[in-house]
């Protein structure tokens with residue numbers, strides 16, 4: 001089977017500090033992949049290599065290749081803007097823009113010129129909000145500030161915003177880590193729902209969450225990929241002793 | 253051991269009390285000075301304030317006269333300064349905050365900080381040499397230009413500071429949607445920093461409204477209503493200087509009245525600034 005994302009021998013450096021060592025992994029289409037591992041092991045760094053978000057860090061340097069739909073995104077001449085439209089991202093802390101709820105979702109559609117007219121724009125905003133399971137809660141106050149929403153709603157707004165530009169892959173960096181259990185559950189249900197249309201990579205420090213939502217799990221430690229297997233196998237019969245120790249909580 | 257601990261707590265309490273009272277006294281003193289100045293200006297100035305005073309041009313001593321042309325001149329030159337200085341200052345601040353992490357940015361920052369520290373009379377001499385001498389006379393344009401030059405580094409640095417306060421996560425959120433850098437700056441960062449930038453701009457305007465020295469060289473003064481930027485132009489501050497240094501008591505009274513007006517204007521601007529900063533997200 002052809003992979004959606006294929007990472008080969010990826011090394012990553014912050015200046016002279018190496019943060020990722022020789023990572024190779026294949027991400028199939030329309031699956032949920034969870035990244036787990038102790039904090040500081042490079043999960044976020046790796047996630048951000050998949051949409052070249054690390055380009056904004058002056059000292060960052062990448063070696064190896066990340067191939068998405070058959071094209072190496074680190075090849076010279078890659079259109080980073082197009083890449084980021086195709087590979088969307090949701091951040092750890094929800095980061096709505098200081099605009100109305102509607103304009104938050106419309107922003108990506110506008111800058112990418114996706115819509116044909118005003119009605120089409122409104123339709124797309126509604127669709128994105130519905131996909132993010134937020135429409136019913138905000139449909140009567142689309143023009144009020146996004147900062148008036150609760151933390152969980154803000155995070156779903158950020159998901160809607162990412163979905164509105166019609167990505168194929170959605171990267172999520174601990175999207176529920178700042179949320180209460182009920183809001184977390186909503187996000188988890190949403191992730192499972194979105195799998196039908198999108199390839200999802202989700203970083204989480206919560207192993208139950210990884211077990212609940214993902215099809216495959218990658219376990220990182222100290223910048224290395226220790227094990228990458230179907231989640232079922234990972235949590236019942238892992239190949240590596242280290243994985244088992246981590247999952248059973250024998251170390252932090 | 254226990255007594256010693258108690259003693260040290262007592263000692264800490266006493267020291268704490270002394271320091272708190274000391275700072276309170278200093279605060280009261282600072283406020284008292286401010287209130288005294290404002291009160292004195294109010295008492296001395298209020299008696300000469302009248303519609304005639306606010307609209308008339310200066311007349312020979314004893315025939316009344318007013319500061320209407322000075323108010324107009326101050327307004328024209330401040331507006332000109334804002335028109336010239338704000339766009340340049342804000343643009344420079346945006347550059348420094350979003351793209352200025354290199355040697356060029358550091359140089360600009362250093363020059364701006366130096367310029368902020370330069371006494372304004374030096375700016376006056378600079379514009380005098382650059383504009384007044386070649387033109388052959390003082391002018392409202394030269395005055396406005398001098399004020400603009402004073403504004404630019406202040407506005408640039410406050411703008412930079414306000415933009416730096418916009419969380420990076422907001423920029424990343426926009427970049428992740430495929431927004432090019434300039435759109436991130438234009439549609440996300442600038443609106444988020446807008447009220448702060450407006451505050452900085454107003455404070456800079458308030459600051460130059462009170463400038464006298466650079467205008468003495470550049471705009472000089474005029475006894476008439478003057479709308480022409482290439483002619484010498486009156487201003488509140490220079491007119492206050494003239495009235496205050498005149499030999500007659502009536503002139504001094506008019507200086508106080510004009511001072512009251514100027515202080516009132518600056519106070520209004522500062523209150524507007526308060527208003528701006530309050531309705532933040």
Ligand SMILES: Nc1ncnc2c1ncn2[C@@H]1O[C@H](COP(=O)(O)OP(=O)(O)O)[C@@H](O)[C@H]1O
Nearest residue numbers: 014019037038039040041042043044045046057
């Ligand atoms: N912007 C940065 N500059 C320098 N080092 C960084 C930066 N971001 C992360 N690191 C370092 O890279 C390593 C991996 O960090 P990160 O990817 O954030 O780990 P995780 O998301 O798994 O907690 C850590 O040692 C961290 O200190």
Ligand SMILES: [Mg+2]
Nearest residue numbers: 043044045173
């Ligand atoms: Mg992280």
